[in-house]
Amino acid sequence: MALQIIDRRQQGKQKSAVNRQRFLKRFRKHIKEAVTDAVSKRSITDMDRGEEISIPKKDISEPIFHHGRGGSQRRVLPGNKEFIRGDRIDRPKGGSGGGGGGKASNQGEGMDEFVFELNQQEFLDFVFEDLELPNLVRKQLKDSDAYKLIKGGYTSDGIPARLNVVQSLRGAKARRIALGGAIRREIRALEEELESLEDEADADERRSEITNKLDRARRRLNQIPFLDDFDLRYNNMIREPTPTTSAVMFCLMDVSGSMTQDIKDLAKRFFVLLHMFLKRHYSKIDVVFIRHHTKADEVDEQEFFYSRETGGTVVSSALELMKTIIEERYPTDSWNIYAAQASDGENWADDSPRCRDLLVKSLLPLVQYYAYVEINARQQQELWNTYSEITDLFPTQFAMKTVNSAADIFPVFHELFERKST
Numbered sequence: 001m002a003l004q005i006i007d008r009r010q011q012g013k014q015k016s017a018v019n020r021q022r023f024l025k026r027f028r029k030h031i032k033e034a035v036t037d038a039v040s041k042r043s044i045t046d047m048d049r050g051e052e053i054s055i056p057k058k059d060i061s062e063p064i065f066h067h068g069r070g071g072s073q074r075r076v077l078p079g080n081k082e083f084i085r086g087d088r089i090d091r092p093k094g095g096s097g098g099g100g101g102g103k104a105s106n107q108g109e110g111m112d113e114f115v116f117e118l119n120q121q122e123f124l125d126f127v128f129e130d131l132e133l134p135n136l137v138r139k140q141l142k143d144s145d146a147y148k149l150i151k152g153g154y155t156s157d158g159i160p161a162r163l164n165v166v167q168s169l170r171g172a173k174a175r176r177i178a179l180g181g182a183i184r185r186e187i188r189a190l191e192e193e194l195e196s197l198e199d200e201a202d203a204d205e206r207r208s209e210i211t212n213k214l215d216r217a218r219r220r221l222n223q224i225p226f227l228d229d230f231d232l233r234y235n236n237m238i239r240e241p242t243p244t245t246s247a248v249m250f251c252l253m254d255v256s257g258s259m260t261q262d263i264k265d266l267a268k269r270f271f272v273l274l275h276m277f278l279k280r281h282y283s284k285i286d287v288v289f290i291r292h293h294t295k296a297d298e299v300d301e302q303e304f305f306y307s308r309e310t311g312g313t314v315v316s317s318a319l320e321l322m323k324t325i326i327e328e329r330y331p332t333d334s335w336n337i338y339a340a341q342a343s344d345g346e347n348w349a350d351d352s353p354r355c356r357d358l359l360v361k362s363l364l365p366l367v368q369y370y371a372y373v374e375i376n377a378r379q380q381q382e383l384w385n386t387y388s389e390i391t392d393l394f395p396t397q398f399a400m401k402t403v404n405s406a407a408d409i410f411p412v413f414h415e416l417f418e419r420k421s422t
Contacts, residue, residue, distance in 0.1 A: 133247060133282070133338060133417065134369045134396070149237040158234025172231035176224050183221045190214050247336035247368075248286040249278055250322050253304065254343035256293040256313035263375045267342040268305055269409050270373055274340055275301075277417065288325060292318035298325065315347045315383060319358040326366060337367040340416075345374045345381025352386040359387075364394050371416045372400045 083089065154167055194210045197203040251271050255264065278285050289304035290296055293311030296318040322339065330337060347355070364370060374384050390398050401412045 133249075133336070148240055150240050151235050152238035153236045154233040155236040156230075156233065158236075162235045162237065164233050164235050167233040168227070168231050171233055172227045175228065175231060176226070179224050180221050183217050187214060187217045187221070190217065246284055246334060247282060247338060248288060248330050249274070250288045250290060250325075250337070250339040251275075251304065252290045252292065252296075252318045252322065252339065252341040254293070254313065254315065254318075255291050255307070255310055256346070257310050258313060258346045259310075259344050259375075263344050266375045266403055266406060266409065267373075269406060270342055270375075270403065270413060271340070272305070273409065273413050277413075286330075288322075290318050290321055292321075296321040313347050314351050315343065316351050316354045316358060319355060319363060323358065323362050326363075332366050338369050338371075339363070339367055340371045340373070342373045342375060343383060344376055345383045347381075347383045349382065352382050355383070356386050356389060359390055359398075360393060364390070364397055367397065370394075370398050372398075373412065373416075374400070374402045376404060 154164060190210050190213055194207065194214070197207050197210070251274065253267050253271060259267070275287065278287060287301075289299050289301060291299055291304060291307065291309070292315065293309070294314045294317065295311075298321065299307065318341075326332075326337060359370070372387055374381065384400070384402075387398075387400055391400065399416055401416060403409055403412050
């Protein structure tokens with residue numbers, strides 16, 4: 001028998017959650033465009049609220065079936081004092097509605113655009129849909145907390161959904177054979193004795209006695225239950241550990257003196273968006289925050305976004321620290337390693353070749369994906385020119401983008417982490 005589940009949960013002003021999801025699916029194109037426009041206008045730190053979406057009235061009209069006009073019709077319009085049969089009526093001025101001349105009208109009606117509110121959950125769903133970490137591989141097995149259920153024999157206790165009919169019937173048949181074995185032997189012996197008595201004429205009394213014993217034996221045999229609770233067998237499900245998508249994201253941000261406060265704000269907005277995306281979509285992921293000027297330090301989230309430390313620019317210090325942390329804590333056979341770097345592109349002249357060598361020889365062979373974002377790059381800086389040499393060597397693992405304003409952050413972020421077709 002088919003099981004049908006009807007979701008009657010209420011959501012806001014007695015509206016069905018199922019109907020709301022159906023509505024969001026129908027107008028996904030309009031909502032997606034409105035959400036993308038909202039993200040480009042609002043502050044990234046203001047992402048934890050919903051958004052008001054409007055849909056043009058022409059897009060919410062419902063198609064209907066109706067009878068068309070046909071044949072000859074006669075209509076009498078009362079109150080006509082101006083026209084007679086055969087007159088031609090001029091088209092109304094100012095459009096088909098007779099208005100549009102800039103003056104108010106005391107007649108006519110219309111419909112405003114349909115406006116509704118997206119809650120925080122729905123808004124973020126649209127912001128981060130079609131995004132993922134590239135080249136993610138299931139590789140972690142040791143100390144895994146992800147399991148799948150597999151069959152592991154049979155048990156006498158369980159839920160009806162796991163009842164194994166074949167094993168239950170086999171057990172029932174074996175029980176009936178075992179319990180009825182002695183009775184069947186008794187029936188065979190009585191039947192053999194009854195056949196031997198048929199040739200004797202004076203054995204009527206014994207023949208009647210044997211017949212009664214046969215009837216009682218057969219009733220005892222029929223009273224053995226066909227299926228008993230003892231016979232029921234259920235599939236035993238055991239948990240087997242499965243590989244999980246363990247990943248670590250390295251966030252490298254330049255905080256040197258060349259990074260003005262406006263540039264730092266843009267870099268922080270990019271990393272805030274990245275941090276929200278990771279925490280929302282991946283349950284088991286580490287985030288390592290690294291700030292650097294002439295030296296690099298691993299810091300916590302609070303210090304990464306709000307510390308005011310500054311200095312010169314030596315980008316290789318951050319890459320060397322990242323390499324050290326990977327070797328100490330994140331073996332590549334167990335972790336998917338990602339990195340995102342934000343900088344204004346300025347670097348100590350002698351340090352840029354070292355950055356290229358560190359990436360090509362030490363880091364990119366270990367990571368799944370490395371994204372570099374150059375902020376306020378109205379002209380290409382030395383670090384951008386150096387990194388451009390890497391894209392041909394690692395086309396799927398290394399990506400570069402530029403950001404010039406707050407409106408560029410979300411499009412760049414979406415392009416860097418857009419879900420690629422397999």
